[in-house]
Amino acid sequence: MRRTAVLGSAGTLLAGTLIAGAMAAPAATADAAQPKQSSNSRYQGGGSEAHGVQVAAGLAAARGIDWQDCPADWGLEKPIKCGYVTVPLDYKKPYGKQIRIAVDKIAHTGSPKDRQGSLLYNPGGPGGSGLKFPRRVVTKNAIWAGAAKAYDLVGFDPRGVGRSTPISCVDPQEFVKAPKADPVPDGEADKRAQRKLAAEYAAGCKERSGWMLPHMTTPNTARDLDVLRAALGDKLLNYLGVSYGTYLGAVYGTLFPSHVRRMVLDSVVNPSTKKIWYEVNVDQDIAFEGRWKDWMKWVAKNDATYHLGDTVEKVQKQWAELRATAKKNPIGKVVGPQELNNYFQNAPYYDSYWPTVAGVWSKYVAGDAAPLVDKAGPHPEDTAGNIASENFNAVYTAVECADAKWPTSWNKWDRDNTRLHEKYPFFTWSNAWMNLPCATWGAPQQHAMEVKTGKGLPPVLITQSTRDAATPYAGAVELHKRFKGSRLITERDAGSHGITNLENPCLNGKVEAYLLSGKLDSRDVTCAPHATPKP
Numbered sequence: 128m129r130r131t132a133v134l135g136s137a138g139t140l141l142a143g144t145l146i147a148g149a150m151a152a153p154a155a156t157a158d159a160a161q162p163k164q165s166s167n168s169r170y171q172g173g174g175s176e177a178h179g180v181q182v183a184a185g186l187a188a189a190r191g192i193d194w195q196d197c198p199a200d201w202g203l204e205k206p207i208k209c210g211y212v213t214v215p216l217d218y219k220k221p222y223g224k225q226i227r228i229a230v231d232k233i234a235h236t237g238s239p240k241d242r243q244g245s246l247l248y249n250p251g252g253p254g255g256s257g258l259k260f261p262r263r264v265v266t267k268n269a270i271w272a273g274a275a276k277a278y279d280l281v282g283f284d285p286r287g288v289g290r291s292t293p294i295s296c297v298d299p300q301e302f303v304k305a306p307k308a309d310p311v312p313d314g315e316a317d318k319r320a321q322r323k324l325a326a327e328y329a330a331g332c333k334e335r336s337g338w339m340l341p342h343m344t345t346p347n348t349a350r351d352l353d354v355l356r357a358a359l360g361d362k363l364l365n366y367l368g369v370s371y372g373t374y375l376g377a378v379y380g381t382l383f384p385s386h387v388r389r390m391v392l393d394s395v396v397n398p399s400t401k402k403i404w405y406e407v408n409v410d411q412d413i414a415f416e417g418r419w420k421d422w423m424k425w426v427a428k429n430d431a432t433y434h435l436g437d438t439v440e441k442v443q444k445q446w447a448e449l450r451a452t453a454k455k456n457p458i459g460k461v462v463g464p465q466e467l468n469n470y471f472q473n474a475p476y477y478d479s480y481w482p483t484v485a486g487v488w489s490k491y492v493a494g495d496a497a498p499l500v501d502k503a504g505p506h507p508e509d510t511a512g513n514i515a516s517e518n519f520n521a522v523y524t525a526v527e528c529a530d531a532k533w534p535t536s537w538n539k540w541d542r543d544n545t546r547l548h549e550k551y552p553f554f555t556w557s558n559a560w561m562n563l564p565c566a567t568w569g570a571p572q573q574h575a576m577e578v579k580t581g582k583g584l585p586p587v588l589i590t591q592s593t594r595d596a597a598t599p600y601a602g603a604v605e606l607h608k609r610f611k612g613s614r615l616i617t618e619r620d621a622g623s624h625g626i627t628n629l630e631n632p633c634l635n636g637k638v639e640a641y642l643l644s645g646k647l648d649s650r651d652v653t654c655a656p657h658a659t660p661k662p
Contacts, residue, residue, distance in 0.1 A: 163251040167647040178216035180350045186211055190248035193656050197231060200511075201228065201290065207233045207261045212358045214286070214351045216342050218440040226339075228351055229290030230283040230358075233261035235592045237276030244388070245359045246278035246642070251370025251394075251625070253345070254522035256289045256515075257282035263628075270628060273639045278365060281353060285348045285375075287339060287522045289515060293345065294336035294525060296328060299517040301462065304507040306463030308558050309454050310557040311548070322537065324636060325563035334523060334571035340570035343525040353386060363388035365642070369625045370394050370598060374403075376587075377578045377606055385583030389642055393627040394608035397602030398609060403575035404527040404565075408558055410599050416598035416621045418475035425478075425659070433489040445492065446471075458491075459500035467620050468557045470503035475553075475596040478623045481660045530563040531575040535566050555594075580611040588641045590634060594622030594655075607651075614647045621656035631657040 190213075196211035209231045216224040235242050248260040260282035263271045271280070284291040332340060333519045352375070356364045365388050370378035373392040380387055397407055423442045430437040433444050450464045457463040470487075474482040491499045506512065532541060544559040567570075587610045591603035600617075607615045616637055618626050627638055633654035640646045 129638075131495040137304060137399065142403040143310065144643075147282045164221075166344070174586050176218040176346075176350065179221035179626055180353055182221040182223065182351075183215055183218070187214075187354045187358035190358065190359065191228065191360065192512065194232070196587045201258065202232075203231055203262065204265050205257065206266065207231055209258075212351075212355055214279070214354050218347065218350050226286060226292035228283055228286065228292075229258065230263055230281065231258050232279045232281040232359075233264045233275075233338050235277055236264060236272075241276050242279075243277040243643075244279070244361045244363070244365055245281045245356075246365045246367060246389075247283065247355065247359075247516040248367045249280045249369070249372030249375050250547060251368075251372045252288075252519065252523055253348075253371045253375075253526035254283070254288060255371070256284050256626040258284060258290065266504065266635060268505055268628075270630065270635050272641045277643055279359075281359065283353075285522070286351055286526060287336075287518075289518060291306050292339070292341050293518050294332075295468050295522050296332035296335055296515060296521040296524065297517060299510070299513040300507060302517040303507065303513045304459040304519070305461040305466050305505045307465040308451075309450075309464040310468060310558065310560055311552070313462065318541065321560050322563065324587045325560060326567045327530075328524070329564035329567045332521060332564070336525070340525055342529075343522070344529045344573055345375055345378050345422050345526060346382065346573075346576055348375055349382050352379055352652050357385065365389045367391045367627065368393065369627065371396055372488060373400060373589075373598070373602075373606070377610070378576055379576050380584055380587065380610065381576060381581060384581030387583075387585055388574055389585075389645065391590065391627060391638060391641065392587060392606065394595055394598045394625050395589060395591055395603040395606050397605050398578035399605055400531075400577055402602075402605075403531045405531075405562070407602075408562055409547065410601070411541065411597060412544075412551045412558055413554040414594075415472070415475050415558075415596040416551035418594055419553045421594060422478075422481055422484075422620060423619040425481055433485045435485070435489060435492060445488075449488070449491070458496055459504055461504040465557065466503045468554075470499075472554065472557075476624050478621075478660050479629075482662055485662070524562075524564050525563065528568040528572060529570060532571060532572050533562075533565040533568070537566070540566065575633055578606070580609065584610065585612070585645075588615055588616070588638065588647060590616045590626055590638065592618040592619070592621040594620070595624050596622060597624045615651045617651070618656055619653050623657070626657070629657045631655075 136517060145586045152261060192210040192212060193206035196205060197207055201209060210228045212230055213225045214228055215221045216226050248257045250257050262279045264275050264280060287294040308320065355531060364386050367378055370657050374396040376390055377398045380390060409626040423439045425437050426433055426435055426442050436442040450467060453463045453467055473485060474484045487498045487502050540559060544555055548555040568592060589603050589607055591600055593600050603615055606611050616634055618634060
């Protein structure tokens with residue numbers, strides 16, 4: 128799961144709208160795009176929603192996708208193609224109000240006999256755009272070259288996201304204004320102010336996007352995924368999900384087990400109904416502190432380069448001084464403690480950011496604040512980026528709030544986060560305020576889905592690093608237990624979030640072999656870590 132603050136700084140995704148042209152002649156018949164099983168067994172969700180998916184998938188298969196060159200402002204080069212698929216807002220009413228799902232693809236690079244279908248991708252969030260996935264071919268990403276010979280790489284914006292029918296909770300330019308209040312409260316007055324902001328944010332979501340909020344659930348996104356499968360003309364789904372994308376994949380596998388052909392789930396959200404979503408975030412607070420310390424050890428080891436301290440204690444002291452300075456006098460008038468948290472959390476997320484974040488910090492200590500202001504501060508001139516940032520946060524909040532019941536007692540939130548902050552201060556309060564709108568959410572909240580193995584589910588490949596902060600290792604173990612016949616590849620002594628796109632021959636080879644042949648090892652595998660970044 129990728130995170131920003133509830134009222135955080137600007138993101139980097141692009142957002143906007145495309146008016147789709149008329150549908151082309153069908154690329155495949157409805158029958159060709161549907162698994163050959165009885166309707167009762169094919170749609171495991173049951174009831175009217177299961178029927179609604181069947182109707183929508185049949186219509187999508189008959190229409191196909193009208194592939195066109197991508198609009199220039201999407202940032203997707205030729206030969207990537209773009210289009211839209213129409214899905215029901217509410218699967219209980221398949222002929223009712225419709226919304227659009229933006230989708231793109233690049234054709235497989237091998238011969239016709241090499242082609243195995245489409246490989247669909249979700250990068251996480253919830254709220255992340257998958258439209259950059261086909262660029263792995265354009266940019267000649269060697270890790271994915273083998274899979275690209277066999278599969279059309281397909282990305283999409285899930286419901287509510289970006290180029291699809293989007294949602295919003297606040298004016299994007301207001302969303303990125305800085306500095307925000309320090310997420311670590313000094314007392315009860317600070318807590319009351321943050322509670323007020325969270326309640327106002329929830330109310331803003333209802334005011335601006337209330338018509339979509341009841342339908343912004345992971346099960347509905349999984350149903351959209353099945354409609355996309357049908358629109359692409361694929362009988363069965365090939366899927367790569369990272370971070371929140373693993374939970375989307377787990378829910379899809381539960382609802383449509385017999386529709387899965389290959390499924391790779393990388394950096395796993397714990398799917399237990401006891402965890403989704405409040406306790407998932409509690410687990411994050413603990414794991415982030417551990418990975419934060421991993422980074423500080425690396426910074427201390429490379430003190431000759433960064434001059435931030437040659438022990439973890441000295442580096443931590445520098446961090447405390449930086450936060451205190453930013454709180455008293457925001458750096459560049461726009462970077463306070465919240466903005467620091469937003470930027471510095473990149474380090475525990477991805478070790479590829481270790482040198483960059485340390486370098487920016489080092490320059491600040493040496494007297495050059497400009498890089499820190501540029502990286503951590505807002506960019507009001509970047510209206511497209513600000514729209515995307517606000518949209519990401521809106522979708523994140525809407526999906527997590529709608530997927531499951533949340534505590535409504537402030538006493539519980541206060542008690543839990545006060546206790547956690549004592550041992551795990553880096554992420555705890557920032558994370559709490561991020562999610563607090565769910566305590567006063569103005570739309571229905573579902574019961575979390577029980578993820579399980581259904582009839583026809585093939586072996587699923589799960590990959591996970593042991594020190595991942597955003598999706599702790601226990602989540603992969605839990606999903607491994609729930610998906611019978613799955614295999615778990617563990618990257619030991621590593622903690623980067625999302626490991627299938629990192630260079631690690633042990634891991635890369637096994638993922639490629641599974642995608643190309645369905646081959647899995649006879650038992651779970653542990654790989655050595657990928658290379659530690661150099662300063």
